[in-house]
Amino acid sequence: MSNPVAIRELFGPIAKHTSCTFPGCTTATCEYKPFCPEHVLEMLYASHVAKKSDDYDAEIADVAAHGWTSVDEGGELARDVMLYVHDYGVGSAEKIARECLLDVKVVQSVCDALLEIGVFRSVTTKRRVVVYQFADDDFDMNSIWKGRLPDPMPNN
Numbered sequence: 001m002s003n004p005v006a007i008r009e010l011f012g013p014i015a016k017h018t019s020c021t022f023p024g025c026t027t028a029t030c031e032y033k034p035f036c037p038e039h040v041l042e043m044l045y046a047s048h049v050a051k052k053s054d055d056y057d058a059e060i061a062d063v064a065a066h067g068w069t070s071v072d073e074g075g076e077l078a079r080d081v082m083l084y085v086h087d088y089g090v091g092s093a094e095k096i097a098r099e100c101l102l103d104v105k106v107v108q109s110v111c112d113a114l115l116e117i118g119v120f121r122s123v124t125t126k127r128r129v130v131v132y133q134f135a136d137d138d139f140d141m142n143s144i145w146k147g148r149l150p151d152p153m154p155n156n
């Protein structure tokens with residue numbers, strides 16, 4: 001629905017913006033749009049990130065409350081833990097928690113869930129620290145990236 005007359009009939013008068021409403025931007029806009037091409041993308045991206053952030057906090061709270069059985073192995077939380085282990089090859093729950101700024105009990109639950117489905121295996125080091133690594137050395141990292149945030153669209 002891009003016909004201003006049709007929109008007005010449905011929703012009443014529409015605001016007529018002649019410049020971008022993004023803080024600090026004075027770029028003129030066409031067709032009374034509230035954002036210039038550069039900032040409409042930032043606004044969409046910001047709302048996407050904010051939504052993701054809310055989901056992430058909810059996921060952490062759920063795992064903190066209910067333990068490993070509530071871990072979504074395809075979720076953002078599991079992905080962050082897997083990405084850490086992929087980057088460093090191995091990690092203890094304490095180390096992963098510290099590096100990912102997560103609660104150690106939450107990370108432990110994620111590792112337990114990934115052990116349960118066979119994505120991780122655990123090894124006890126000589127210093128009696130339990131560390132986690134991928135059970136399969138050829139684990140497909142692309143499977144981790146599914147559902148990630150889209151790249152910000154290029155400014156033009």
Ligand SMILES: [Zn+2]
Nearest residue numbers: 020025036039
């Ligand atoms: Zn702008």
